[in-house]
Amino acid sequence: MSSMIYDLNGIPVQIEYRRIKNINLYIRPPAGEVLVTAPKGTPSGRIKKFVDSKEEWIRLHQEKMRAQAGKGEAGQxxxxxxxxxxxxxxxxxxxxxxxxxxxxxxxxxxxxxxxxxxxxxxxxxxxxxxxxxxxxxxxxxxxxxxxxxxxxxxxxxxxxxxxxxxxxxxxxxxxxxxxxxxx
The missing domain is CATH 3.30.2010.10 (Metalloproteases ("zincins"), catalytic domain)
Incomplete structure (x- = not known):
């Protein structure tokens, strides 16, 4: 499994290539780290375009997660x-x-x-x-x-x-x- 870090306007996005069929986006608790998994062989330009299109969604969910950080992981x-x-x-x-x-x-x-x-x-x-x-x-x-x-x-x-x-x-x-x- 290979990986790289992509800078989305100040947000580090970890990209991992896996044996999967689709590009997936995850926001990890509790700090809101961003992980994108993509099928092996997917052109990096396609992944970056996908990530760029999700910037607003990523920022919104990171804010929510950070607001809940005092409540424990994922609001718990x-x-x-x-x-x-x-x-x-x-x-x-x-x-x-x-x-x-x-x-x-x-x-x-x-x-x-x-x-x-x-x-x-x-x-x-x-x-x-x-x-x-x-x-x-x-x-x-x-x-x-x-x-x-x-x-x-x-x-x-x-x-x-x-x-x-x-x-x-x-x-x-x-x-x-x-x-x-x-x-």
Missing amino acids: PTKGQIEKMKKQVLQYAKKWEPVMGVHASGWTFRWMKTRWGSCTPRTGKIRLNTKLIFCPEECLEYVLVHELCHLIEPSHNQRFQNYMTKFLPDWKIRRKRLRESGV
């Missing part, structure tokens, strides 16, 4: 951020479990696409979305109390909402803030 939280979140959750659990008269049997932290948290009332296990790291801390507390309420009332009925209001009177404001967080 770093291990340090997850550890900080775990400590916060355990502090909130210590505060809320005695007040609510419940106890979670275990906490799991993972990146979820569609939920902020989930609870299995039968086992007492609660899962929290690591995206909460990028939200205001009051939103983390809201989701934690929400999931702990499911240990009392599994559904989202009026009884559940009454518990939320009892334990966290401003829960609707926090929920709105969470939805508006843009995460």
Whole structure:
């Protein structure tokens, strides 16, 4: 496999020749390095023309990637951020479990696409979305109390909402803030 570096108006682009059929463009996290792979034998002029046509796209995606660099690779939280979140959750659990008269049997932290948290009332296990790291801390507390309420009332009925209001009177404001967080 041979390679070369092409200067795209100040952006170094690594070009690698491989046993493939098409020219491919990659922006590598976390720093946004640019890699172009091309079929062996492709004229360098054709590759450079392809890269030049993608300059705006490359710059846009490099900016996005650099903006997310504080969030870890490709927007994912770093291990340090997850550890900080775990400590916060355990502090909130210590505060809320005695007040609510419940106890979670275990906490799991993972990146979820569609939920902020989930609870299995039968086992007492609660899962929290690591995206909460990028939200205001009051939103983390809201989701934690929400999931702990499911240990009392599994559904989202009026009884559940009454518990939320009892334990966290401003829960609707926090929920709105969470939805508006843009995460």
